[in-house]
Amino acid sequence: MITRRWVRGVVGGAVAAGLLAGAAGCETPPAPKAAPGPTAAPKKTPTSTPSAPASPAAPEPAPEPCPEGGVRLVEGSGDAVMGLRLEGYRLVNCGTDEYVLEGYPQVRLLDKQDQLLEVAIGHGSAPITSEVPAVDAPPERVTLAPGQTASMALLWRDRITDVTVPPVEGWVLEVTPKPGAPRLGLRLTRPVDLGNTGQLGVGPWKR
Template sequence: MGLRVADFQLVNCGTQPYVLEGYPQLSLRDNLNDPVEVAVEHGSAGITTGTPNLDEAPRPVTLAPGQAAFFGMVWRNLVTESATPAVTARIVEVEPRPGAPRLWLRLAAPVDLGNTGKLGLGPWQPLVR
């Protein structure tokens, strides 16, 4: 089926509360750090069903120092047309909130989109430990 899901965490390493709202801004990059063309959509619609963390309504999350939040991604490694090259990204670029520095996360396992060009993104949620 080629269904893939990944979660990413952000920890407040500062000394002040850090507020996250809605969804992070996200883009993908290939092995050469070049942008990958992908449609980032909120939630899992059109990719799969039954992913409550991805389909919840966004709400503000305030992180005290040391607390963490997470967001999830879902995609399919699906090739639907042999003439269209498959896309693989090794870097997830995340802007946690508007105006915040963009974080580059080099992945051990790639985001292998096949040629669907679609990625589902969940909202920020508090991490409960």
């Protein structure tokens, strides 16, 4: 009697253990965790490139002082036809008072070494050429307020009449605007190339 109960108990325990083992064997294993994806590299904060220090602005050149007498001589425009030269020059009132002109300026020419040239200087176009309005106009009274400008013209011919005589070139123009006024000097960018004619015509002051 006792033996049967033990066998039954053993069989029942074995069956129970088998069921538990089957249940344990039939359990679905958990899905494996997904592998981590590629990690994006951290964004670099752009570093600002230090800019070069700004160069200081070049100082503006100091204005040229007004010459004694209150006027300045300036080279103007020119014209050349078949060796005939017509060059204009301007007189600027850079002072603070009115400046009155009348008649013709007194003119001298110097060479590159600032030596005075021997030139026959006359009023008008004769005997250099026929009438030229800029040189042959009648003189008039010209009053320049501060900042205003008057002009005068020079006429000459670049011609070689004697190959044994060196040609003459004036590189400095000296002008006395009116009697008693200080003489003004102007170094030229275009010479007064007289050849060896030795003649220069001067026109009157014009507004």
